[in-house]
Amino acid sequence: MGADATTPPMNRPPIKVPFTLNGMEITVSIDPAERLLDTLRYRLGMTGSKEGCGEGECGACTVHVDDIPVNSCLIPTYQVRNAEVRTIESIDPSDVGALLASGATQCGACTPGVVMTAMWVREHPELLVTHTLRELMAGNLCRCTGYDGIIDGVRQSLKEGPQ
Amino acid sequence: MDRIEGLAKLTGAERYVDDLPLDGTLWGMTVRSPVPRGRITGVHFGSGVDWNEFVVVDHHDIPGDNTVLLIETDQPLLAGDYVRHVEEPVALIAHRSREMVRRAIREIEVTVDPDPPIFDFTAEPTDDQIQHGSDNALKRIDVIKGDVDAALAGAAHVVEGEYRTGSQEHVYLENQGMIAWEEDGVLMIKGSLQCPFYVLKAAVRALARESDRVRIVQAPTGGGFGGKEEYPSMIALHAALLALKAEQPVRIIYDRGEDMRATTKRHPSLVRHRTGVDSDGRLVAQDIDVALDGGAYVTLSPVVLSRGVIHAAGPYACANVRIRGRAMLTNSPPHGAFRGFGAPQTHFANERHMDVVAATIGIDPDEFRRRNLIVDGQTTATGQTITDGTDRVALLDHALELSSYRERQSEHQALNASHPYLRRGIGMAAFHHGAGFTGSGEVMLASELELAGLADGRIEVLSANIEMGQGTLTVFTKLVCDRLGLAPEQVVIADADTGRVPDSGPTVASRTTMVVGRLVERACDDLRRQLGLDDSDSGDRVTRAIIDWHIEHNKPLVGHAKYKPPPGIEWDEATYTGDAYATYGWATYVAEVEVDLRTYTARVTDFVAVQDVGTVLHETLARGQIQGGVVQAIGWALTEECAWNNGVMQNNQLTNYIIPTSDDVPPIRVSFVENPFAHGPRGAKGLGELPMDGPAPAIANAVARAIDADPHEIPLTPEHLMDLLSNGR
Numbered sequence: 081m082g083a084d085a086t087t088p089p090m091n092r093p094p095i096k097v098p099f100t101l102n103g104m105e106i107t108v109s110i111d112p113a114e115r116l117l118d119t120l121r122y123r124l125g126m127t128g129s130k131e132g133c134g135e136g137e138c139g140a141c142t143v144h145v146d147d148i149p150v151n152s153c154l155i156p157t158y159q160v161r162n163a164e165v166r167t168i169e170s171i172d173p174s175d176v177g178a179l180l181a182s183g184a185t186q187c188g189a190c191t192p193g194v195v196m197t198a199m200w201v202r203e204h205p206e207l208l209v210t211h212t213l214r215e216l217m218a219g220n221l222c223r224c225t226g227y228d229g230i231i232d233g234v235r236q237s238l239k240e241g242p243q
Numbered sequence: 244m245d246r247i248e249g250l251a252k253l254t255g256a257e258r259y260v261d262d263l264p265l266d267g268t269l270w271g272m273t274v275r276s277p278v279p280r281g282r283i284t285g286v287h288f289g290s291g292v293d294w295n296e297f298v299v300v301d302h303h304d305i306p307g308d309n310t311v312l313l314i315e316t317d318q319p320l321l322a323g324d325y326v327r328h329v330e331e332p333v334a335l336i337a338h339r340s341r342e343m344v345r346r347a348i349r350e351i352e353v354t355v356d357p358d359p360p361i362f363d364f365t366a367e368p369t370d371d372q373i374q375h376g377s378d379n380a381l382k383r384i385d386v387i388k389g390d391v392d393a394a395l396a397g398a399a400h401v402v403e404g405e406y407r408t409g410s411q412e413h414v415y416l417e418n419q420g421m422i423a424w425e426e427d428g429v430l431m432i433k434g435s436l437q438c439p440f441y442v443l444k445a446a447v448r449a450l451a452r453e454s455d456r457v458r459i460v461q462a463p464t465g466g467g468f469g470g471k472e473e474y475p476s477m478i479a480l481h482a483a484l485l486a487l488k489a490e491q492p493v494r495i496i497y498d499r500g501e502d503m504r505a506t507t508k509r510h511p512s513l514v515r516h517r518t519g520v521d522s523d524g525r526l527v528a529q530d531i532d533v534a535l536d537g538g539a540y541v542t543l544s545p546v547v548l549s550r551g552v553i554h555a556a557g558p559y560a561c562a563n564v565r566i567r568g569r570a571m572l573t574n575s576p577p578h579g580a581f582r583g584f585g586a587p588q589t590h591f592a593n594e595r596h597m598d599v600v601a602a603t604i605g606i607d608p609d610e611f612r613r614r615n616l617i618v619d620g621q622t623t624a625t626g627q628t629i630t631d632g633t634d635r636v637a638l639l640d641h642a643l644e645l646s647s648y649r650e651r652q653s654e655h656q657a658l659n660a661s662h663p664y665l666r667r668g669i670g671m672a673a674f675h676h677g678a679g680f681t682g683s684g685e686v687m688l689a690s691e692l693e694l695a696g697l698a699d700g701r702i703e704v705l706s707a708n709i710e711m712g713q714g715t716l717t718v719f720t721k722l723v724c725d726r727l728g729l730a731p732e733q734v735v736i737a738d739a740d741t742g743r744v745p746d747s748g749p750t751v752a753s754r755t756t757m758v759v760g761r762l763v764e765r766a767c768d769d770l771r772r773q774l775g776l777d778d779s780d781s782g783d784r785v786t787r788a789i790i791d792w793h794i795e796h797n798k799p800l801v802g803h804a805k806y807k808p809p810p811g812i813e814w815d816e817a818t819y820t821g822d823a824y825a826t827y828g829w830a831t832y833v834a835e836v837e838v839d840l841r842t843y844t845a846r847v848t849d850f851v852a853v854q855d856v857g858t859v860l861h862e863t864l865a866r867g868q869i870q871g872g873v874v875q876a877i878g879w880a881l882t883e884e885c886a887w888n889n890g891v892m893q894n895n896q897l898t899n900y901i902i903p904t905s906d907d908v909p910p911i912r913v914s915f916v917e918n919p920f921a922h923g924p925r926g927a928k929g930l931g932e933l934p935m936d937g938p939a940p941a942i943a944n945a946v947a948r949a950i951d952a953d954p955h956e957i958p959l960t961p962e963h964l965m966d967l968l969s970n971g972r
Binding site for chain 1: 245246248249250251252253254255256257258259261262264265342343346413414415416417418463464465466467468498499500711712713714863864866867869870871872873874875896897898902904905906907908910911
């Protein structure tokens with residue numbers, strides 16, 4: 081056996097990456113191969129973003145990078161150099177009242193990703209001209225709600241408009 | 244009342260096991276068997292790793308019995324000299340760096356002298372494949388009512404059918420995980436789990452510790468669906484072995500690939516039906532054979548088989564029933580608890596078969612069901628007389644009306660005759676689900692619950708039942724508020740911590756709201772009695788009485804409740820006759836599908852779910868349970884297929900194990916018909932598993948109509964539909 085060809089060497093020298101996190105400018109010293117999700121969770125203690133699959137299928141790790149929702153498990157941290165990163169920790173409880181009332185969260189493991197996508201849709205209502213809400217939310221797998229609670233909550237929050 | 248922990252979840256503040264602070268914690272990983280069966284000849288540690296930096300554990304490090312105690316003791320905690328399935332745990336390693344652990348684990352090789360495995364649970368094992376008893380049967384259960392052979396001989400029609408279902412992965416969004424550490428001589432284990440006292444009992448046995456020197460604490464749990472009923476005991480004890488040896492906290496967090504490859508799934512099934520019907524279209528005989536693939540160890544297969552067998556004849560009245568069930572050993576990873584627990588498999592067979600029988604004898608499927616659904620005073624397969632007052636025929640008619648069943652049928656006929664590539668169909672399933680443990684199970688659990696009146700006047704509920712998304716915290720809070728006239732902020736729910744709470748039983752089997760919720764109500768009454776209050780006293784009077792009590796007494800104020808079976812419930816385990824469950828949820832589901840002949844894909848385009856689950860305690864939560872269960876079952880019916888090869892799940896990732904997205908399913912239209920159950924809290928019955936039972940047969944029946952074929956197996960993947968369209972089955 082042994083390390084495969086794609087495995088990076090151990091003891092790589094750290095690199096410094098400056099970026100804006102939820103409006104605060106920070107610089108992190110990271111392993112060059114580190115995923116943004118791990119930087120957030122294990123280096124910065126911001127554990128709201130979840131790892132559901134580690135391969136960009138489930139969306140539980142969704143964050144915004146320069147106003148685009150991305151799977152943070154697929155983004156090397158060095159790629160967010162000088163970018164604006166926004167995570168679930170930036171969300172105010174007043175933003176999610178409609179989702180709470182509609183039953184959009186059950187176990188909560190997919191929820192941070194769902195909320196980040198929902199916020200993006202709410203801030204870009206023009207997307208609904210070309211896409212259905214069910215299409216826009218399809219990148220966030222949920223195993224509990226059957227999606228109706230999520231779709232109803234997002235629809236309600238769209239009526240309320242961006243904060 | 245909104246979900247109690249809802250805002251914490253919606254803002255990312257909820258702390259699951261993988262979110263707990265890391266200080267001084269080692270990362271643990273599991274060394275697993277590479278082959279399905281054989282004698283272990285060695286565990287070889289590669290020379291490229293400094294193993295002195297690692298904590299390494301094998302079966303020699305187990306202080307007590309090498310077993311994960313459940314029903315039996317046949318499953319080792321770490322294989323000693325023999326393995327029975329791929330991915331079976333053999334050894335454990337831990338290191339402060341997760342990356343080091345992940346790299347090092349690849350440098351460990353387990354060598355095995357192989358013996359012949361068996362994977363086909365429907366095949367007769369050869370002598371050298373027998374590993375349990377004389378024939379690999381982990382459990383056999385027969386249900387006998389009347390004289391099936393005589394009734395079949397005299398029946399106007401006899402119709403046979405054979406139905407198969409595949410394994411299904413839970414895909415709780417939070418993977419399995421545990422942390423263990425020692426604190427003042429007490430071993431603490433915290434993690435994602437459904438049954439804290441199962442873990443405790445397993446720990447006492449394997450670690451040879453008194454139960455007061457082990458404490459199991461549930462962390463907020465990101466979905467379970469049964470997948471966190473039994474397997475968490477394994478991970479908890481692995482973390483404990485590493486932590487005890489390392490004398491440091493150890494966490495084991497599975498990634499998705501390991502979780503899907505190594506942990507339990509729904510039992511695959513093969514169910515055969517031979518059904519006798521009289522000239523009026525009434526069932527006179529149901530001869531049913533149920534086989535389940537149990538996997539490599541006994542685990543929960545006997546009780547999964549039990550529930551599957553008891554539900555196999557469906558919600559119908561038939562005087563002559565014979566159900567023969569068996570759970571067979573194979574060298575696949577053990578199959579385990581999964582929402583529905585055997586009933587979805589046997590309901591799939593029965594409800595698909597009802598359509599086949601109806602078509603064979605020339606009656607409409609709805610009318611065939613109408614003639615045979617149990618009416619009050621008639622008995623189930625186990626001889627349980629149903630007298631709950633639910634009108635099951637009216638429930639079916641309500642579902643047909645809501646789904647515009649007749650109008651859709653005519654529309655589909657017109658479309659199917661003319662459209663170049665689209666075919667539509669509508670299908671139904673009528674079914675039931677027993678709430679709570681089977682037979683004498685609840686009596687043996689003897690669940691207990693406590694309700695503390697705190698010095699500040701608040702109420703604390705102490706139970707072992709956990710929140711995993713299904714709403715326990717909210718329902719328990721609401722029950723206390725309704726019973727005592729309090730506001731939600733006056734109620735706290737204690738962590739499910741075996742060091743603090745009584746054993747109110749596992750969070751499984753649609754029992755938490757119905758069985759334990761009733762204990763919450765009775766403990767409220769007991770508390771009020773201790774305070775010298777009347778049953779009508781509520782609100783501020785209760786709060787003031789609690790505060791005054793603490794001023795006068797210097798001891799805790801605790802209301803108690805212990806399970807009492809509803810009167811008149813009798814079950815005979817030896818003959819498998821009597822009242823299998825205290826009560827049942829009843830339902831009819833209707834699915835509309837569209838099949839695209841160009842791509843061979845089937846899509847659910849409308850879904851109506853009508854059910855009686857007694858009183859609905861919380862509309863949003865109850866509807867969410869039904870919708871979520873239906874969509875999980877849509878996945879099982881259409882896309883979720885475990886690709887097994889030599890006992891290894893090949894598609895152990897969400898890229899190619901396909902669960903439904905929001906864009907794959909229609910809105911699930913839910914309707915409750917409320918018929919209160921006298922012995923449930925405010926009349927509620929269990930509801931969590933019911934929605935898993937009906938969608939698959941309703942969808943398969945709709946596909947049968949759409950493409951005029953006869954599906955006998957799920958999932959109805961494009962490959963399977965292509966075969967059906969070419970061969971008719």
